[in-house]
Amino acid sequence: SITSIEIPNTVRTIGMYAFAMCANLTSANLPTGLTTINSCLFLNCSKLTSINIPEKVKTIGSTAFALCGLTSIDLPASLVQIGLGAFGFCDKLTSVTCRALVPPAAEGAFEGVEAANIPLYVHAFYVNDYKEAAEWEKFTNVQAIPETQDIETTPSSLNGDPERASKLLRNGVL
Numbered sequence: 001s002i003t004s005i006e007i008p009n010t011v012r013t014i015g016m017y018a019f020a021m022c023a024n025l026t027s028a029n030l031p032t033g034l035t036t037i038n039s040c041l042f043l044n045c046s047k048l049t050s051i052n053i054p055e056k057v058k059t060i061g062s063t064a065f066a067l068c069g070l071t072s073i074d075l076p077a078s079l080v081q082i083g084l085g086a087f088g089f090c091d092k093l094t095s096v097t098c099r100a101l102v103p104p105a106a107e108g109a110f111e112g113v114e115a116a117n118i119p120l121y122v123h124a125f126y127v128n129d130y131k132e133a134a135e136w137e138k139f140t141n142v143q144a145i146p147e148t149q150d151i152e153t154t155p156s157s158l159n160g161d162p163e164r165a166s167k168l169l170r171n172g173v174l
Contacts, residue, residue: 007031016040016061023047030054037064039083045069049092053079060086060109075099082109082135089113097121097145103133116140124148 005019005028012033019025020043027050028042034054039061042048048068053060055076062083065073070090075082077099087093089112096118098104103126115138122130124144130136 003027005029009033014038014041017043020044027051032056035059035078037061039064041065042068059083062086063088065090071095073097075104077101079104082106084108085111087113093118095119095121096139098130098136099123099145101126103130103136106133106135109135110138119143121145 001024002022003024003026005025007014007030009031011031014034016038017040019028020040022045024047025042025045026047028048029052030037032054033056035056035058037053037057037060041061041064042051043063044067046067046069049071051065051070053074053076056078057076058078058080060079060082063085064083066085066088068090069092070087071092072095073087073093075096075098079098079100082104084107086109088110091113093113098120101123118139119141120130120136120139121143122145127142127144130139131142
């Protein structure tokens, strides 16, 4: 009967299957300090339409959101790896945003998703990298994240300003 979840920021780890098959769950707010979303965390939460993925998350486990009703996904700049089927069969997806500069390892992450019909938004400088990366190449409509379209800063022009480069990298805007 749970419809929404708000997990306090003091929580650092959430076990596998913790919210799997919560049939009425529509939204979840994960703690800001979370670095890993464990496997099967929200497996088969078919009414889960929105999720905040914290900015520090580096890994999303296998089938973490499989069979969910997510309509859009916004992946943080810190993301390095997405497990097999993590977003598998999320057939209601209308857009995916990935703020990571390097395409995260994601082999099979979008299994059963018609990625060719879904826009993928990435940083303007890295559109071609995503078009060529394993799993990400399934998204044929790769576009620049709107707030990065007019940025004139190039990675090489930041060599003299490491503090600014670090800030931009943390925000996924380089």
